[in-house]
Amino acid sequence: MNGLPMLPTILIDVTGSVANILFSFLSLWYAFRLTRLKPENFLWGYLFYVTLAIAAFAISRAVGHLAKELFYIFERVDIWQQIAPFSGGINSLCMISVAAVMIFYHKGVQAYEAIEQETAKLKQSKIRLTQTANELKELNLSLEDKVEARTAELSKSERKFRHLFTASKDMVFFTDKTHAIVDINASGLEMLGYASDATPRLRLHQVFRNEGDVDVYARMLARYGYIQDLESEFCKQDGSTIYVLVSATALYDEYSQVIGSECIAKDLTRLKTMMEQLVSSEKMASVGQMAAGIAHEINTPLGIILGYAQLMMDDFEPDSETYQNLLVIERQTQASRKIVADLLKYSRQSGSARxxxxxxxxxxxxxxxxxxxxxxxxxxxxxxxxxxxxxxxxxxxxxxxxxxxxxxxxxxxxxxxxxxxxxxxxxxxxxxxxxxxxxxxxxxxxxxxxxxxxxxxxxxxxxxxxxxxxxxxxxxxxxxxxxxxxxxxxxxxxxxxxxxxxxxxxxxxxxxxxxxxxxxxxxx
Missing domain, CATH: 3.30.565.10 (Histidine kinase-like ATPase, C-terminal domain)
Structure with a gap:
């Protein structure tokens, strides 16, 4: 035979075929032992069938390779050519069986996991049912006493709250997490200009005059959990404004999330108006007295200055520097007299026609x-x-x-x-x-x-x-x-x-x- 020696190739082919058979049977033996250890485990049983198919494929392919090498060694190639198609067909069938088993592996695993999950749920349900049964059993022993005590406690608390809610002269209302007012007392409706028996669907955006105050209200509740003495403006039904002092507390659910608030608003409109009127009156009175005194004191000197300036203007030419200076004096004096006139008007020292x-x-x-x-x-x-x-x-x-x-x-x-x-x-x-x-x-x-x-x-x-x-x-x-x-x-x-x-x-x-x-x- 001319060319490269074939012995290394033959040795590798034979060694690989023997190794295929050896390792496939080792895998089959290991999978078989796993099925013996846990017969109820679906995955180990499935793995056993997978290794069985792989072992059959390895034997078919390895035997074909070994037979081929033997026929080539003994120079009976004609026999190999006759049986080669049958060996290839057997290999294809074994390969198809391995592929078929592997294709359904994921579906089998999913089915097994679903069964395991359902089993776990059933176990948890059983545990919860057992706990609930024990709790019901314990509750039944003292249910009547507990219900009676709880009812009395709730009734007492409700009476206190209802009296505070209805009798308060301040606005008391509750909101949900969307800032909708879900309940408001009669005093609150009256402050906002609604009938006491009305049930308007109000939101904080309708009540607060300034849109930014609602954002401040929400941020303070979310950050601190309460609001203390927030001065704000409320809008009444007729569009007028009232000034209020707002205090509120956040309401939480079992997950510590804000689900609403309870709020008290005190009307400060009269107090604010009275304070502004008092400050304005005091300011106007003091400024008026000062203005009247100043006006009377400087009115006469201004008149004299203006008169002398106008008299002196007659003694100079209009284009002279002195005349222009006197013109400035006249103009500024007239401006000063106008200020004095305004001061007199402000202090109401001048009469009024009717x-x-x-x-x-x-x-x-x-x-x-x-x-x-x-x-x-x-x-x-x-x-x-x-x-x-x-x-x-x-x-x-x-x-x-x-x-x-x-x-x-x-x-x-x-x-x-x-x-x-x-x-x-x-x-x-x-x-x-x-x-x-x-x-x-x-x-x-x-x-x-x-x-x-x-x-x-x-x-x-x-x-x-x-x-x-x-x-x-x-x-x-x-x-x-x-x-x-x-x-x-x-x-x-x-x-x-x-x-x-x-x-x-x-x-x-x-x-x-x-x-x-x-x-x-x-x-x-």
Whole structure:
């Protein structure tokens, strides 16, 4: 035979065939022993059949290889070629049997695991049933006594809670984890403006005026488990606001998860109003006294300075430096006299006329006075006067001054813009018998931080020399003197609840037939 020697190949083939038979039978023997140790174990039985199929396949394949090598050694290749197809067929059958057994291995394992799980569940159920049976047996021995004692305890606790819940003059309510109010006492319904026998479906988002307060409420409960003395604002059914002091405790389930809260809210509206009125009254009184004293002290010297400056201006040429200096003195003295006049108005040292006033005509006069300056700034004036507007009673000059002040403020708010719009509107509220005057601009608006200070005397956001800080204070005093009030919005709510830039001042004045009643109420 020419070429490479075949002996190493034959030796490896024979050795491998013998090893296949040896190891397959060792696996079969080991699996057989496992089935003997645990006959009820499904996996060991299945493994035995798998190794049996593998052993049959190993014998078939190894015998075929050994026969082939023997026929080649004894040079009887023709015999091997005749039996080779049969050996290959037997090998294929054995291989198919091994594959079939392995294919269903995973299904068999899953079925076995399912059976084991069900068995474990049955065992656990048996244990629980045994425990429950023992507990029931023990409970039956003293059930009647326990039920009676527990019922008495719950009844006593319920009576205490119900008395506290119904008799409390503060708002007491309970919420679930979605912030829905599931129960509220009669005092709470009354505070919110609902009938005591009503059962409204309320949520904290409807009760709290500010959306952020609900988030604070939830965060504090989740973090600390309680809330102590949280000052907040509640919204009543009619949209008005009440000030409350909130204390709450979180409610938990068996997994220590917050499932709701119990809350007590104390109404502080009257106290807050009284404190604000007291502070405002004290402030107004002290500032008014100071303003009156200062005004009277400096009014006369200012008049003398102004008179002498005007007399001296006649002695100099208009283009001379001295004349220009005197002109500055005159201008600044007149500005000082205007401040003194505002101080006198603020301290109410000047008299007031009382006559019938048509608000439409009064606003038209104010527009006529300020229209030139508005046109120079390219500000468009838009008016919307109500027809058949009722008359009011008051001092037309002072009321006109209020509107002029508001127009000037709106003009200042729109400076620096390319134009702007000034909206003046009047309307009648027949339900409350009020005449309403609205002055709205499209300026930069008023920051929330300073909104509460704009009616304070001498508070101004204008540069030095452009404002005294008394315009809105004087306007506020004039409206109170007329039995009216002033409201402010910034930004301004549109008809479709959209917010637009700018500021709206709303003057609310009683109609003529209500003046006497308003005076009587103010005196009381």
């Amino acid at each position: 006559e019938a006033v048509n608000c439409n005509e009064m606003i038209s006069d104010a527009v006529a006075v300020t229209e030139h300056n508005l046109n120079l700034s390219h500000i468009k004036v838009m008016t919307d006067y109500a027809n058949d507007l009722p008359l009011i009673v008051g001092d037309p000059e002072k009321l006109r001054q209020v509107v002029v002040n508001l127009i000037n403020n709106a003009h200042h708010a729109m400076e620096g813009q390319e134009g702007g719009e000034l909206h003046l509107r009047t309307r009648h509220d027949p339900v409350q018998s009020k005449v309403i005057v609205e002055v709205r601009d499209t300026g930069h608006g008023i920051d929330e931080q300073i909104r509460a200070k704009i009616f304070d005397p001498f508070f101004t956001t204008k540069p030095v020399g452009k404002g005294t800080g008394l315009g809105l204070s004087v306007s506020y005093g004039i409206l109170q003197e007329h039995g009216g009030s002033i409201e402010i919005e910034s930004p301004v709510a549109g008809p479709d609840d959209t917010m637009t830039r700018g500021t709206l001042f709303r003057l609310i004045l009683p109609v003529a037939e209500e003046i006497a009643a308003v005076k009587e109420e103010l005196l009381c």
